[in-house]
Amino acid sequence: MKYSAIALSLLLAGTSQAKQYGFLKDNGDGSWIIGNDVWNMTQEQIYGSKLYYKDQELVGEATGHYVSYNGAASNLAWTSAKIVKTGSNYVDVQFDAAEGEMHWVIFNGLAGAYQYFVNRALPVLGEFRTLWRLDNETFTSAYNADKDGVLPPLSEYAISTKIQDETWKTPEGDYLTKYDWSGFVREQEYWGVYGEKFGSWYLHPGKDYFNGDHLKQELMNHRESATGDAVQLNMIHGTHFQALSNDVLPNGKIWGPWLWYLNDGSKTDVARRYNNEINSWPYKWLDDAAYKSRVASVTGKLLLSDGRPAAGAAVFLGDNHPNKTTLDMGSDYYYTTYAGNDGSFRFIDVRIGVYALQAWSNGGSIGDVTTTYLKNDVDVSDSPTSKTRLEKLTWSVLKSDTIFQVGGFDRKSTGFAFSGGFGAGRVANCPANLTYTVGSSQESDWCFAQNAIGTYRIAFPLSASNITNDALLTVSLAGYSQGTTVNIFANEVRIGNLSSSGILSDPSLYRSGTVAGEWHQFEFPIKGSTFKTNNKIDFRVMSLSSSLWRGPIYDAVKLEWI
Structure with missing residues (x-):
């Protein structure tokens, strides 16, 4: 049921929280209505199926709002709802499930709500998320700090060929994938979906509840390929670009609060709102001893x-x-x-x-x-x-007598060719063969990743007085997707390899990542008898996986005397 201004005022008048304009109404059939004088949503057992704002329903034929863990395997089912706190200008509405508590903190006149989740019995998991799946005609574009633009229409998926993991090849030879709408979590101010008249956004002024470090990446928005829903994804505990993340979560862990915010689609407005939230973090209204x-x-x-x-x-x-x-x-x-x-x-x-x-x-x-x-x-x-x-x-750092170094050690492929942002199939731009000549080549002459039969070579001279000394080759990978083995040779002497038998695989390279995944560092000793006055270190791919876009993302390569 849609609530007009008159009907909404009558609804508010019939609740115990009428003065606050934030309300919870039990429909008596296993569903509830929450909201204020600006918006309202109907919450069913799993899905928040109707969302009204500015006299328009914003979910349409889409799924709506829900909470789930380990991908889509387990959606939380709400068994009860209650107002657990009333402030001078807000109510805190708590929905209960077997796994924990989902809170909506609704302030007077606020278009949206603060949300947080309290763990009670989540299993050991990798992924935990909240999300909105919204009307695709109302929300036509998406934004995060790494990508802003129009979401591809569902019709474009229909004429394209699926090649792997939510990735399609278009008739023109381009790629469609939801993973292009990913970003580095701790660099985000806000993200969401928007159109000409409406925007729905997530603002996370605090980020201490996210898993991972500076290089934690996550999927944030996308077009749902099966239905066309505009997806605003909130991976508060995610693994989309990681090899491992199986965490035991303590009872009482809180994710959030973050702000879910509605507006007219203006990014200027939501940026201003984010600055306000930063100045208010940590929120004083959350009455939790550990949080405070x-x-x-x-x-x-x-x-x-x-x-x-x-x-x-x-x-x-x-x-x-x-x-x-x-x-x-x-x-x-x-x-x-x-x-x-x-x-x-x-x-x-x-x-x-x-x-x-x-x-x-x-x-x-x-x-x-x-x-x-x-x-x-x-x-x-x-x-x-x-x-x-x-x-x-x-x-403590070791004194180094460096022979050469390609790239800076930073756990990222920054500076190498085709590195930067997210782009499906970007590794296909890297050549099968390249030569980096120490003393004349630039950092950008090395490619960010390797996924073709061929050789990446580093050529370097040595003086005759040094060629009997032993050396150490350090190879730092910003990421690695299994399936492609790189054999490493020093002047045709095999000194080691990079392969799935010894490296945990992460999905970054084939899920649009060009900068980082799981970091790995390896050391390969080289005997002095191997060296000549003119030398080469070869990274050689001799066979490929049948899967697309597998192999190493490079961080840095360094050779030094030992």
Whole structure:
């Protein structure tokens, strides 16, 4: 049923929360209506099937709003609903399922609602999400920080050929895939779907509840290929670009709050709203002791053991005494930042707890650093100043007598040819064969990934006085999708390989990623007897997987004397 202004006022008058204009109405048939004087939604057992805003219904023939985990395998079913808190200008509506509590915090006059989820009994999982699937004629475009544009119409999928994992080839030879609408989670201010008159957005001013580190990527928007729904996806715990993420989630873990926001489709308006939310984070209205127990800042300064400041380093607060990579962490709460030019760093609004601090090169002036800094038992506890200051931190780095280096160590393919953003099949632009000549080639002469039978060669000279010395080849991968084996040769002597037998596979390369996936680093010793005055290191692909776009994404390659 659609509520006109008069009908809505009568509905409000018939509820115990009429003064607040935020309401919950039990329809008595296993469904409820929530909203305020601006919008309202009908929540059924699983789906929020009707959404009214500005006298228009915005779900249409689409599925609506729902919450699920491990892909679409398990949708949460709501068994009850109640108002659990009433403020001076809002109500907190809680929907209960066996797995936990979904909250909608509805403020007077707000077009949208704050949302958060409290875990009670979620299983060990990789993916957990909320989402809207909305009317495709109303919401024709999508936006995130990495991509903005018109969603492809369903008719375009109908005339294209599916080639793999939600990816189609058009008659013109282009590619359609939902994964082009992905982004780096911690770089996002807002994302959503919009059209000429309406926009539906997610704003996450706090990001500590997301799993992963700086390089956590996720699918954010797309056209649903089976139905044409415009999808606004909220992967609050996701694995779309990871090899592993199986997390045990503590009872009481909170994802959020974030703001689901409706407007007229204006990105200027939603950007302004995001700035307001940043200034209000963490929200004072959420009455949870652990959520409110925070320090204003955690600060420190990282210096390399060779005297350099750790300028620009990626710095991470996460699991203490970790047994997972920073990207794969997800049970608790995580904080990311980058060091300044002097090596100083600052995290803000950090929950009380004990963490491990990790740091790694983000390129630039420390782009030669191959090691990772780790400091366990970082005690973030309340203090009179609400600040935690760490002593000067020394990052041990090895002295290096470098022969050559291709790319900067930053766990990304940045600087290499065709790297940047998301694009299905981009690796097909990389040549089968290339030669990088030390001393004359540029970083951009190396391609970001390798997926063709052929050889990527690094050619370099050595003086006769050095050719009996042993050396170490360090190969850092920004990602790896299994199926393509790269054999590595030094002057035709095989020194190792990059293959699925020894590397966990992530989907980044075949899911439109061109920058990063799961990071891996390998060291290959080379005996001095192998060298000549003119040398070559070859990365050679001799056979391919039958699947498309498999192989390594390169971060950096370094050869040094040992």
